[in-house]
């Protein structure tokens with residue numbers, strides 16, 4: 001673990017710092033390959049790819065991904081809230097919007113984890129309505145077995161088959177553990 005003591009709340013390390021760094025670099029390489037020549041619906045005004053970071057979980061992934069992408073990018077931040085204990089499953093609302101319009105831009109939504117898919121479905125619909133030139137999705141973790149809304153995810157860091165509660169590298173339990181530099185599963189005894 002790169003000399004770092006393991007947090008006692010971690011049941012199992014799923015992806016350590018080296019694995020994350022390597023995979024982020026690979027994803028960044030794929031993104032550069034796909035966008036560098038404007039293969040698809042490139043922004044005709046020559047504006048760079050716009051990364052849309054979904055607060056708050058994707059903050060750390062977006063920061064690392066943006067720095068690994070060796071071509072110009074911009075980023076903006078958006079925040080949504082899901083009603084996990086509410087009446088309608090999958091209901092999502094916008095709590096902080098983007099700073100600028102995205103019409104005509106190449107846009108990539110950056111997520112830390114896609115679980116049921118409700119959040120990304122809402123965001124794709126919301127952003128597509130603003131007429132971007134293109135809209136793609138990059139997620140670090142794709143929790144495939146939990147998906148309720150089938151959809152194509154353009155860039156996936158790690159597909160995760162096990163139904164673990166994932167924390168670290170931006171992901172939280174009750175707002176804790178976001179600053180762990182690796183990704184692990186939360187030990188059940190630490191869940192309240």
Ligand code: PRP
Nearest residue numbers: 055056057112113114115116117118119
């Ligand atoms: C997490 C994650 C995604 C969403 C995925 O966010 O960052 O946005 O859940 O879940 P879904 O596919 O089931 O919709 P969360 O609501 O925990 O907020 P956070 O990003 O602030 O941690």
